[in-house]
Amino acid sequence: MKRNSIIVFALMVTAGCSSKSAVTPDDASSGQSSSSSSSSFPRSPSGYGFDEWQTGPLGDVFFDYDSAILSTEAQEQLKQNGGWIESNVSKSALIEGHCDDRGTSEYNLALGDRRAASAKEYLVRFGISASRLETVSFGEERPFVSGQSEEAWAKNRRAHFVVK
Helix, strand or coil: CHHHHHHHHHHHHHHCCCCEEECCCCCHHHCCCCCCCCCEEECCCCCCCCCCCCCCCCCCEECCCCCCCCCHHHHHHHHHHHHHHHHCCCCCEEEEEECCCCCCHHHHHHHHHHHHHHHHHHHHHHCCCHHHEEEEEEECCCCCCCCCCHHHHHHHCEEEEEEC
């Protein structure tokens, strides 16, 4: 029991040290509208490294509140993910759409679906075959972080990648 408490404490301390950076919205030339939000999001790792919310070599992408529009940082992470998928031809990916817990369950399932579809569409334009990418929405049902703060909500508004 005492060992579990130590592990939980260590995880909490480690999670509190995660790196963050401001997300810049897409510019008008990308063909997508942008949001005026200037909130901070968990920074995706560079290269194919791992971070606390990742379970594989593909990084998550994060979204503004009530949006499925890919930020510049999200597009950069998707380029890295696309490079990995392109280099690993025997692998495919499941893209999970997630939301924070604000809004109805039905609305969040639809928004999660749009987020997963947005990430998939970007990767298909990048050159990845659509047959290698599957999407699913979990809405608000599988949060990465519990809590009622912008920091917690920001980590839950994501497209999460699972290698298959």
